Amino acid sequence: MLETFISSFLASKILKSISFSCDTGLHLTSTVDLSLNIRVPFCRFQCPFCLFINYPYNEALSDLYVRAVKQELKLYSAYIKESPIKNVYFSGGTPSLILNKLSDILNCIHELFGFRGNVAIEVNPLDLNNETLSKLVNIGITQISIGVQSFNSDVLKDLGRKYGGEVALNAVKKAMDSGFDYVNIDLMFPSPNQTTNSLLQDLEIAVGLGVHGISTYPLMLLPYTEMYRQLKDRIVEIEGMEKKMYMLILDYLMNVGYNVRSIWSFTVKPGFYNGPFEYDEYLGIGPYAWGVIDNAFTVNTPLFEDYIIMVKKKIPIVTLARFEGERSMIIWLSRSLYHGKASKTEFYKRFKIDLDKRFKWLIYLMCLSGLAEWRGDSLRLTRKGLLYGSLTTKNIVIGLLMKMHKATGYYPPL
C-alpha cells in the first residue's frame, strides 16, 4: 500500500538524518526563545512498559540531584544570560516526588535568567491531594500533566500501575478545581487486555471532567522492557488493535470539540500548552535529558552518578546529532507534521526554498494517497494522515531511543 510505503520511507529518512557524534561543541549565544526541559529521574517503581532510566526516590539522592541541576543551570547561564527563557517543563521520571524541592530549582532559574514564564510539570496521580496541589500552585506551576494512563482499574493493573481508577479520577477532579491554566492527562493504548469499550469510557470520563488536554500514547514494547518479556507472544495481537483504537480516539475527541494539538495530543485550549519536547528550542537539564538547540539534538549523560560528577566540570552533554542543510529540512518537516501541518511561508522563511519544490515527490505521493492536502498556505494531515503519522512517529521514537542508547553506551537494565 502506498501509505505504508510513505510511512516507512519517512521514518527511515528521518532516522538516517539523525546521526549522533561525540563532538559536542555548540554555539549557545544565538538563542532567541528558549525553554527548559528539566528531567527528574526518580520514580517510586519502574513501570513494566517504561522506556527510560529511572531511580528509586530517596532524600539523599534527590538533594544531590537538585544541587547538580542548579550547577548545570549555572553553567548554561554563562552562555545564554541574555536569552529570555519562555517555559520551564519538569518532565519525568516523576517530578512530583521532589515537590518540596522544586521551588529551590525555580528560584535558581529566576535568579540566573530573570525567568517569569510558564511552568509545567508531569505528575503521578498518587502524588495529588489537596495539600500537594496547593503547594504546586503556590510555587508558580501553571500547567499540569497527569500520567493517568487509564481510569479503568483492570487496565491499570495490566500496565503495572500501583493505583486504581478511583485514585486517577479523584486526582484529575482535584486538579481541575485547583486553578491551573491547563490540565492535561496522558492515556495509553492499546494495553494488553484493553477493549475499545474501555478506551471509549476513559475518553468519556476525561471529556466529562473537562480536562483541557488529552495526550494518547501508543504502547511501545521494546525488548529491554519487562512488559515485552511478559507479552512477547502477544505483541502482534496487541499491536493489531492500535489502528482501530487510534481512529476511535481521533473521531471521538474531534466530535466532542477537541482540536489536534499534535498527532498524539488533543486540546480545547489551542496554543496554551506544549509537551516537554515540543518547544522550538529547549535545553535538556538532568541525567539523560535531551534538548534541541543550535540546530542540534543534544543528549545528557544517562547515568545519575556520571551526571553528578560531570556537571561539576562542564555541561553534561555526551552526544549530539546536528541538523544542517538537507537534514534540518526533513527534521523541520517531520516536527511540523507531528503538529498536523507544515506552513509553506515558515519553510521559506527558514530555508529560502519552496516547501512544495523541495519535497515535490513526497508531497505529491502524500496527497495522492490521501494522507495530506493543501489548505491555503499549509500542507495538512488528513484523518488518514494522522493515523499513519502516529505509526510513523512511533517508529521514529523507537529508532531514536535505540540510537540514543547506542550513542551513550547505555541501555536501561533488563
Ligand code: SF4
Ligand atoms: S512510566 Fe512514568 S512513572 Fe512509570 S517508571 Fe516510567 S517515568 Fe516512572
